[in-house]
Amino acid sequence: MIDSNLVNDLKPRPFGLWGRIWTVVLVIMTLIGIWAYYRQIQDGLVITGMRDYAFWGIYISNFVFFVAISLVGSLVTAILRLSGAEWSIPLTRISEIIAVAAIIMAGLTIIVDMGRPDRLMNLFIHGRLQSPIIWDVIVITTYLFISLMLLYFPLIPDFAILKNEKGNPGWIQKGYKRLAINWNGSKLQEKLHQRGIFILSVLIIPVAFGIHTVTSWLFATTFRPGWDSTNFGAYFVSGAFVVGAGGVIAAMYLLRRHYQLEKYITDEHFNKMGKLLVMLCLVYLYFNLNEYLIPAFKLKKEEEIHIYSMLFGHYAPLFWSVIGFGLVMPVILLLFRKWRRPFPLFVISVIVVITSWWKRYLIVTPTLLHPSMPIQGVPESWAGYSPTWMEWAITLGTLTMALLIITILVRFLPIIPIQEFSDHMKKTSSHES
Amino acid sequence: MKRTDNDRRDFLKTSAAVAGSVAVLGLSESCTRQKDSEMVQILDQDGNIIEVRRDQVEETIKDDIRVREGMKNRKFVMVIDLARCANARKCVSACNKMHSASTPNDWLKVLKMSDSEKTAPYWQPMLCQHCDKPPCVKVCPVDATFKRRDGIVLVDNDRCIGCRFCMAACPYSARVFNWEEPSAVADVEHALESPETSWPPQKGTVGKCDFCPDVVEKGELPHCVTACPNSVFFFGDLYEDTVTNGSETFRFSKLIKDRAAYREMESYGTHPSVYYLPPSNRLYDFEEGLENYSEFKQDSLENTEQP
Amino acid sequence: MKARILIFLVLISFTVEAQEEATVRLSLSYKMENQEAFLTAKARTRVGRRYENIHGLGILFYTVIDGDKKLLGDSNTNHSGEATMSIGDISTLEYDSMGMWHFVASVENKDGFRDVDEEISITPIKIDFKVEISEDSVASVRVQSRKSMDNGPVSEAEVRLYVSRYFAPHWLSEIEFTDDNGEFEFSLEEMLPGDLDGLVTLGIRLEGDDTGAVFHEEKVNYGIPYEPDTSFDERSMWAPANKTPLWLLVFPNLIILGVWGTLIYLVYYLYLISRSKQ
Secondary structure (H helix, E strand, O other): OOOHHHHHHHOOOOOOHHHHHHHHHHHHHHHHHHHHHHHHHHHOHHHOOOOOOOOOOHHHHHHHHHHHHHOHHHHHHHHHHHOOOHHHHHHHHHHHHHHHHHHHHHHHHHHHHOOOHHHOOHHHHOOOOOOHHHHHHHHHHHHHHHHHHHHHOOHHHHHHHHOOOOOOOHHHHHHHHHHOOOOOOOHHHHHHHHHHHHHHHHHHHHHHHHHHHHHHHHHHOOOOOOOOOOOHHHHHHHHHHHHHHHHHHHHHHHHHHHHOOOOOOOHHHHHHHHHHHHHHHHHHHHHHHHHHHHHHHHOOHHHHHHHHHHHOOOOHHHHHHHHHHHHHHHHHHOOOHHHHOHHHHHHHHHHHHHHHHHHHHHHHHHHHOOOOOOOOOEEHHHHOOOOOHHHHHHHHHHHHHHHHHHHHHHHHOOOOOHHHHHHHHHHHHHHHO | OHHHHHHHHHHHHHHHHHHHHHHHHHHHOOOOHHHHOOEEEEEOOOOOEEEEEHHHHHHHHHHHHHHHHOOOOOOEEEEEEOOOOOOOOHHHHHHHHHOOOOOOOOOOEEEEEOOOOOOOOEEEEEOOOOOOOOHHHHHOOOOOEEEOOOOOEEEOOOOOOOOOHHHHHOOOOOOEEOOOOOOOOOOHHHOOOEOOOOEOOOOOOEEOOOOOHHHHOOOOOOHHHHHOOOOOEEEEEOOOOEEEOOOOEEEHHHHHHHOOOEOOOHHHOOOOOEEEEOOOOOOOOHHHHHHHOOOEEOOOOOOOOOO | OHHHHHHHHHHHHHHHHOOOOEOEEEEEEEEEEOOEEEEEEEEEEEEOOEEEEOOOOEEEEEEEEOOEEEEEEEEEOOOOOEEEEEEEOHHHOOOOOOOOEEEEEEEOOOOOEOOEEEEEEEOOEEEEEEEEEOOOOOEEEEEEEEEOOOOOEOOOOEEEEEEOOOOOOEEOOOOEEOOOOOEEEEEEOOOEEOOOOOOEEEEEEEEOOOOOEEEEEEEEOOEEOOOOOOHHHOOOOOOOHHHOOHHHHHHHHHHHHHHHHHHHHHHHHHHHHHHOOO
16 A cells, blocks of 8 residues: 555645746747747748758757757666666656657757648658658657657556545546556556566667667768767767756756655755766766867868867857856766755756757857858858847747646646655665564 | 739649549549540649640649659750859859849859969859759658759759758758748749749748759750850760850860869769869959959848847 | 730830831841751841840741742741741742742731841752761761752852750861862761760751751761669669668668557557456
8 A cells, every 4th residue: 555645745736826827937938939930930931040051040959959858768767767776766757757848849849940841741741761850750759659658657556546536626537547547556467567667668768869869860961060970879869868867957856845855856866866967977078079179180171160160269158158067067066965965956957958958059050150162142141140039939939838848747747656656665664674 | 912822822732632633533443535535623824724634634743753753865964164254143143033033042153262272262153063962862851852864953842841951961052941932923934833943932942953954855055054154154965975055065074084174072972963174274364253242142031030 | 824914014015116116127047957948037126225036026938939929837936036937848849940949038017017028048959968887987977969950069068067966066077168079078086975776866067158057967876875874763862762772661660660569569568457457
């Protein structure tokens, strides 16, 4: 039997005042984004700052960001689960929710960037397997489905617990009952359940690597300086884990505070996630070193212009901020235990997530402004790129929509897996005795 | 005018879809003569509903296959003599006129090139290189841009989803994008809707130099070739080993050999169909072209929402 | 729709000028290609300081024998202001006592244009064209031209050898002149790029006094067949979806099947769970 205190602590609750304000703000921001997108459909991509040279901008950066952050699901749930790090159990639900929200938004963001979203079906009618975009379509769809499954499987016993709880409108209870699919905790069910989660955890790892590697190939399969790299797959995957870990830390801090979950998400969790973030940042720094040092050593003509603009030129302030605040500072600070305490770690994580977004911007746009043929015969503004307000509104709209999806899921799903956590507690207490 | 244009296009699409299903019907059943002569309604190019015979509709669908296959037993090449280019820009204006395009959406640009500080500057007409291994075609997810048997790379504006991956893949920056509803007006001769005329340009899709297959099919030279006052451009069939600018005709292989021709960015393995003759023994001083040159142009696209 | 409006505008602009009828500058030329003769009339008119081509103007073509005018046909000018018509069977076309044809092109009763005509006289000739290829692949091309009336030689006529190409003839010789017998012999040392069957179309352009430009072409077996590029028919990374490389069909689909097969299996798990009794 499950401890009723545990259920009481962890069951989803209606929003309080702050929850409602938060939701309303998100809804408004999202609606502004949708309105701007409606304008974009009417007038075309001319409302953005993109033009013939900088033809990919913050939409694509944002897409890469979403794909990156969605990898957290596989990191925390699958990799940590398979490596037997049971301390991560209270974090699995949060990371899976973030993963699902991010991958849905990745799919929508790429549609936002399309010149002809009305012809989306052409991808299925006329799809060519030779194109990395088709690979991306396939792998994103697959990853979305696996993520949903990996969110749902551990939820089944929780739904069975929640369906007996009171205090919710009937339709929600009905939903819980439907989703609990006759869970009764029988031996067979347990066995199928355990095996299902195990298979999913194994399966999601290659698919997660696949999704971000293929996304990196959208760039690496071209001849352009800064993209033409064999390092790109590993570079993207390692970067994704950094932003994913940052995202989970930020989310667990906020949820712990808001729902008073200090008993379940302990300081030790922050300590461990802090250490993990150091390791991930170091790996990503290593790939960054490869990515910039090698072309900078060789200085091929086109790479030289690109590298120069990054390290010393127009993009240098942004570049060094991203490297400094997003990677070097976390590594140095988080070596000290006091910085791995919840609040400092939360602040660092938020900085990591924000700089990670700008890191994607630095990957996408500067390369496009350093083409092989000189930029001539176009308006001078086309030789640069500055996103318009409309473009920012749409981009912010996608980010708030992701947060909205997370918020809605948090409202109806237990943030910490009740059944799994309870099993885990029983196991550890029997070990101790 | 724009509005009606859209309506017309939509209507055409609908009727094309109807025509498609009609054709499938016609193919699946054995076509008797009677069925062939049955009349179906369709929209003509002037926007009038006309009745045509069912077998003629099938003809249109066969036409789509023909457009994607290209001319048999031909392989087109272009040779550009940089020694003759003086940035007269008549190629640009002719190209824009015949394709109802306008700056800054030029499909053809004359670039001021200077390879390094000490090497001599020169003018280089830059257009789609119609590569034999086109990176743009490789990455297109929906087969909207395609390589034909005759070597020409075209864009199907009815299929393009506007992902711009082809623009990223093209190292020659040969592709442009219709960021807004194109304000182009059709010339009488170019009202035919086809990837072969690249007409009509559509909002949210890419465009590029198409080697003018509609006139090439008639045995005429592309517009940039005929417009050039300095006879810079040569065009011809690789199988015939002959290129011409209208007034002079050369054995392609001999011209290439004698003048030490090269292709742009050979190291990328794209195998372009455009060959450049190096700017040696020039007919014009480089400085003559500066008169027509400005690095940047006026912005014609509205962009009111700048922060 | 637009096309019609444009044509309409063009018509209007001409009718406006009709107040004061414009003078048409007409020029007429004759050309014979492989026994088919063409008349081309070019119509221009003065607009301001420049001459401009007249588009869509009807031109009538006549043949005149001893003062008798006989209509051959009519044709409208194109964008270049040129109207071309084929004369048809020239073997039945009569010539006058001097052995000459007389052709007239005229503009008659056209709104906005004064009537005008232009005449040319042509001496009809016959071409004899022989190609002999020796064993060491040297081709000799013998050309002989004679007047149709009395088989007399057409001497001192310009003659030039070419190979017919898609866009324009490729000249293989300088301009030469026929001798007193109306003959000239060209010699080709090397085979030419030909079609798939190794055929090339050799031709000559001959022009004497009053003969007009006479072209004669013949397909001869003097070509090197080309290597056709078969890449279009092959499965490749550049091909459309129906020609995807096989490895690219096999491996990704195996992966897709493997992953989605497992996922469907897991959905089946869900079904089993929902069916399981206590």
